Amino acid sequence: MSLKVDNLSHWYADEDQRLYENINLEFEDGNFYSIVGESGSGKTTMLSFLAGLDVPKKGDIRVNGASIYKIGLTKYRQKYVSTIYQAYNLLKTMTAYQNIETALEITDSRHRGDKKFILNSLESVGISRSKAMMSIQKLSGGEQQRVAIVRALLVDAKIVLADEPTGNLDHDNSQLIVNLFKELASEYGKTVIMITHDDKLAQQADIQIKLQKNKFEVIS
Numbered sequence: 001m002s003l004k005v006d007n008l009s010h011w012y013a014d015e016d017q018r019l020y021e022n023i024n025l026e027f028e029d030g031n032f033y034s035i036v037g038e039s040g041s042g043k044t045t046m047l048s049f050l051a052g053l054d055v056p057k058k059g060d061i062r063v064n065g066a067s068i069y070k071i072g073l074t075k076y077r078q079k080y081v082s083t084i085y086q087a088y089n090l091l092k093t094m095t096a097y098q099n100i101e102t103a104l105e106i107t108d109s110r111h112r113g114d115k116k117f118i119l120n121s122l123e124s125v126g127i128s129r130s131k132a133m134m135s136i137q138k139l140s141g142g143e144q145q146r147v148a149i150v151r152a153l154l155v156d157a158k159i160v161l162a163d164e165p166t167g168n169l170d171h172d173n174s175q176l177i178v179n180l181f182k183e184l185a186s187e188y189g190k191t192v193i194m195i196t197h198d199d200k201l202a203q204q205a206d207i208q209i210k211l212q213k214n215k216f217e218v219i220s
């Protein structure tokens with residue numbers, strides 16, 4: 001699978017003050033990417049385009065050569081993308097297990113209803129069976145983020161987008177999350193794209209992208 005940003009330009013209020021100018025990027029399966037850049041440089045905006053949650057003023061995004069706007073954004077999101085945010089975006093009234101089961105139902109995943117598989121997957125990232133059955137709000141930040149990552153893994157989405165996923169985690173938990181991202185890419189062939197302010201974490205990606213002066217530059 002390939003994900004391509006094609007001649008993308010964007011601005012908010014004023015066309016002369018462009019956030020991006022003719023951006024071309026290519027993301028490939030099995031790679032873990034990090035995006036760094038100053039606050040306000042437009043990292044989150046790009047992620048919202050890649051997630052199919054917002055539409056750029058000019059240019060295209062293609063998955064396997066097909067424009068995501070032709071595919072339809074709802075279908076694109078369901079079929080290809082899983083997102084992980086600082087605020088976890090888990091459903092607060094549900095348990096960890098229910099959060100994953102619900103996502104599997106919505107996306108019609110082949111793993112839907114497979115309780116043993118879901119619980120084993122949670123266990124593999126250190127979420128015990130008893131924790132899996134607790135209200136998600138009782139889990140720590142790092143644990144909630146691990147649940148969100150298991151969800152991304154199990155919904156079959158090939159593209160995993162993460163916006164500051166370690167923003168409110170301590171060093172050990174942040175490293176654990178980055179290790180899981182590496183595994184999602186190398187073992188499961190996902191395309192993982194992570195925004196971070198943390199240079200040490202960014203450097204662990206296969207490919208680092210820096211956003212500056214309206215351009216995205218591949219720096220390694």
Ligand SMILES: Nc1ncnc2c1ncn2[C@@H]1O[C@H](COP(=O)(O)OP(=O)(O)OP(=O)(O)O)[C@@H](O)[C@H]1O
Nearest residue numbers: 012013019037038039040041042043044045046195
């Ligand atoms: N809906 C909007 N309307 C107008 N301006 C916006 C909108 N969303 C973002 N912006 C502006 O676009 C610029 C880029 O925002 P974005 O959130 O993409 O940056 P970022 O690099 O993710 O920043 P941070 O690291 O602080 O989260 C900012 O100047 C922001 O104020």
